Amino acid sequence: MSTDGLVLDGVSRRVGGRFLLRRLNLRVGAGECLALLGPSGCGKSTTLRLVAGLDPVSEGRILLGERDITGLPAGRRQVAMVFQSYALYPHLSVEGNLALGLRVRGVEAAERQRRIAAVLELLQLQELRERRPAELSGGQRQRVALARALLRQPRLVLLDEPMSNLDAQLREELRPELRRLLVGAEQPVLYVTHDQQEALGMADRIAVMEQGRLQQVGTPRQLYDDPANRFVAEFIGRPAINLLAADEPRQVVGVRPEHVRPEPAGALPARVERREWWGHQQLVWLETPRGRMRMLTPGDASLRESLHIGWSPERELRFAADSGERIP
Amino acid sequence: MRILLLLWSLGPMLWQLHTSLQPPESLVTPAGAPESAGWTLANYRLILSADPPFWRYLLNSTVVGAATTVLTLAIAVPCAYALQRRRGIVGMAATLLLLAAALFPTVLLFLALLELARGMGFANHLLALGLPYAALCLPLAVLLLRAAFADLPPELEDAARLEGLNLAQRLRHVLMPLIAPPLASTAILVFLFSWNEYPIALTWISRNDLLTLPTAMARIAGSSVYTVPYGALAAATVVGSVPLLLLMLVFQRRIVAGLTQGAIKG
Numbered sequence: 001m002s003t004d005g006l007v008l009d010g011v012s013r014r015v016g017g018r019f020l021l022r023r024l025n026l027r028v029g030a031g032e033c034l035a036l037l038g039p040s041g042c043g044k045s046t047t048l049r050l051v052a053g054l055d056p057v058s059e060g061r062i063l064l065g066e067r068d069i070t071g072l073p074a075g076r077r078q079v080a081m082v083f084q085s086y087a088l089y090p091h092l093s094v095e096g097n098l099a100l101g102l103r104v105r106g107v108e109a110a111e112r113q114r115r116i117a118a119v120l121e122l123l124q125l126q127e128l129r130e131r132r133p134a135e136l137s138g139g140q141r142q143r144v145a146l147a148r149a150l151l152r153q154p155r156l157v158l159l160d161e162p163m164s165n166l167d168a169q170l171r172e173e174l175r176p177e178l179r180r181l182l183v184g185a186e187q188p189v190l191y192v193t194h195d196q197q198e199a200l201g202m203a204d205r206i207a208v209m210e211q212g213r214l215q216q217v218g219t220p221r222q223l224y225d226d227p228a229n230r231f232v233a234e235f236i237g238r239p240a241i242n243l244l245a246a247d248e249p250r251q252v253v254g255v256r257p258e259h260v261r262p263e264p265a266g267a268l269p270a271r272v273e274r275r276e277w278w279g280h281q282q283l284v285w286l287e288t289p290r291g292r293m294r295m296l297t298p299g300d301a302s303l304r305e306s307l308h309i310g311w312s313p314e315r316e317l318r319f320a321a322d323s324g325e326r327i328p
Numbered sequence: 329m330r331i332l333l334l335l336w337s338l339g340p341m342l343w344q345l346h347t348s349l350q351p352p353e354s355l356v357t358p359a360g361a362p363e364s365a366g367w368t369l370a371n372y373r374l375i376l377s378a379d380p381p382f383w384r385y386l387l388n389s390t391v392v393g394a395a396t397t398v399l400t401l402a403i404a405v406p407c408a409y410a411l412q413r414r415r416g417i418v419g420m421a422a423t424l425l426l427l428a429a430a431l432f433p434t435v436l437l438f439l440a441l442l443e444l445a446r447g448m449g450f451a452n453h454l455l456a457l458g459l460p461y462a463a464l465c466l467p468l469a470v471l472l473l474r475a476a477f478a479d480l481p482p483e484l485e486d487a488a489r490l491e492g493l494n495l496a497q498r499l500r501h502v503l504m505p506l507i508a509p510p511l512a513s514t515a516i517l518v519f520l521f522s523w524n525e526y527p528i529a530l531t532w533i534s535r536n537d538l539l540t541l542p543t544a545m546a547r548i549a550g551s552s553v554y555t556v557p558y559g560a561l562a563a564a565t566v567v568g569s570v571p572l573l574l575l576m577l578v579f580q581r582r583i584v585a586g587l588t589q590g591a592i593k594g
Contacts (some may be wrong), residue, residue: 075494258575
């Protein structure tokens with residue numbers, strides 16, 4: 001992996017004796033998009049604020065392109081951030097929003113104009129340059145926030161739930177757009193989200209976090225096929241994985257709903273409790289002797305009310321019942 | 329109902345206006361005697377041609393008011409910002425102290441203030457009057473502005489920090505423009521206080537040409553032992569209120585906006 005990237009080396013954040021983030025080690029390569037994924041309060045936004053320099057690091061180091069930036073003030077890190085609320089200056093026009101940072105940093109007027117024009121064109125915002133943020137739609141505001149981030153020519157881009165204020169359809173439309181604009185250039189991208197679909201769609205790799213701890217880092221595929229623990233297994237994959245009592249003591253078996261299938265008689269008997277029909281697929285809730293389970297089958301599959309189900313043994317994921325750690 | 333309220337609050341002012349336009353004799357002629365003919369500007373001529381002319385007091389009050397407002401805001405804005413940033417015990421304690429100061433009965437301060445004025449040579453200096461005025465206004469101003477800062481989304485300042493704006497630049501380019509309405513209403517409240525303040529002005533200022541409006545008006549009222557010059561007093565009141573009225577009309581909307589903004593999230 002290239003050394004141009006971002007490295008977090010044992011980074012902790014403690015407030016009043018409580019760890020918001022505990023010894024995080026993470027590496028984001030140049031041109032790579034890493035998603036920080038987890039439920040709210042898991043430490044993902046804390047991580048972002050530490051990297052941005054908005055909050056102080058309690059322990060550990062942050063390196064950007066082999067330079068230690070741990071103690072550097074936010075304004076000197078060459079880091080751009082898109083906020084969940086976009087944080088556009090309400091009293092300034094689109095152009096004013098873009099110009100302020102450049103003006104303060106003493107970029108000359110001609111150069112300023114050139115850079116703003118370029119980024120306005122890139123994001124197709126030329127017609128909106130006179131508008132105030134209040135006069136823009138959610139998607140437009142996000143584009144302006146993005147423009148402001150790109151204008152800095154940052155060495156690292158941070159995105160804090162940039163899509164959560166948009167409706168579902170717009171979110172899906174914007175995902176490839178966001179990737180085209182941000183990822184693939186030299187700078188690493190750190191993307192915070194609680195939406196696994198967004199993480200799967202945007203990121204090259206995903207870091208799953210919970211309670212201030214990193215649970216697992218890997219490609220979406222690795223997290224799905226080979227989760228390190230029960231939390232990751234439950235968090236990645238929708239509908240969520242079935243967890244069943246195992247034959248062995250102190251173990252839990254996980255089977256994903258898409259791996260459960262109807263079997264000839266002799267397998268696990270089950271009774272259909274409820275169905276959700278999604279068109280191409282249907283989700284079936286089942287009552288079985290081993291507990292309630294969910295099964296994802298093709299939408300056109302016809303199922304009897306009583307049936308037998310099964311799954312191939314290599315699809316089973318085993319976890320320790322107490323620690324939740326994966327048992328190979 | 330509305331008309332009743334309007335009459336309730338406007339009635340005395342209109343009566344004052346009416347009185348100010350009456351010739352001096354008509355007020356003391358017994359009721360039932362024939363009304364003297366029509367309105368007159370005699371009272372206004374009287375106070376404007378006095379020595380010093382009445383507009384002099386207007387000017388004095390304006391100077392004191394402006395100085396007080398500028399001084400108060402110059403101190404209150406940084407204080408309010410710091411207080412809003414500083415959470416936890418220290419911030420709480422400071423806020424409580426401010427509240428206590430805001431509620432402190434100022435009457436108890438006059439003697440001490442007078443001693444101060446004498447000792448430091450502040451007596452009969454118009455601008456020096458701004459010092460106690462600003463001190464008295466500061467607690468309320470800081471609390472109002474703190475609420476205004478608290479209303480701003482913190483991400484705005486974070487964004488500005490990331491863009492490399494230092495504290496002064498953030499205040500100037502981002503925060504102050506956004507709190508303009510509460511800033512304006514605070515400024516007006518401070519100006520009003522200074523405009524109406526009587527006891528401190530009375531004790532600090534004795535030179536005739538340096539009096540502020542309230543003290544000047546009191547002098548008119550007490551200028552003769554035997555009569556009260558109602559007409560002149562009324563005229564002085566009208567002249568003294570007109571600038572305030574204009575100020576209020578111009579900024580009315582901002583005052584209301586600013587006051588309610590602070591009120592919602594205090």
